[in-house]
Amino acid sequence: MNQETLSLKQAQEDVDAWIKSIGVRYFNELTNTAILMEEVGELARLMSRTYGEQSFKESDKNRDLGDEMADVLWVLICLANQTGVDLTAAFKANLAKKTNRDSERHLGNKKLR
Numbered sequence: 604m605n606q607e608t609l610s611l612k613q614a615q616e617d618v619d620a621w622i623k624s625i626g627v628r629y630f631n632e633l634t635n636t637a638i639l640m641e642e643v644g645e646l647a648r649l650m651s652r653t654y655g656e657q658s659f660k661e662s663d664k665n666r667d668l669g670d671e672m673a674d675v676l677w678v679l680i681c682l683a684n685q686t687g688v689d690l691t692a693a694f695k696a697n698l699a700k701k702t703n704r705d706s707e708r709h710l711g712n713k714k715l716r
Contacts, residue, residue: 618677649671
């Protein structure tokens with residue numbers, strides 16, 4: 604794996620290789636969806652303590668924001684692999700959808716100025 608750049612395709616391949624060699628097998632899709640929600644919750648907890656108004660608990664103090672985001676990405680990639688989603692194609696299509704839908708909406712939003 605190239606440490607400088609990593610495409611979504613390569614990330615999907617790397618996760619798949621890791622699962623098959625170290626992780627034994629994928630958890631089923633429902634289990635991975637529940638794990639994704641857990642990981643998003645951990646990220647939200649850290650965000651609320653770092654950037655929001657909640658104070659840190661001892662158990663939260665050594666958490667790393669990037670690591671929490673990577674946990675979310677990992678499980679999302681697992682789900683993409685399991686369900687046959689090409690994240691590169693999906694992301695490109697999603698970006699095009701947002702561009703078409705929002706190309707003028709945000710520019711005209713006075714709240715964003």
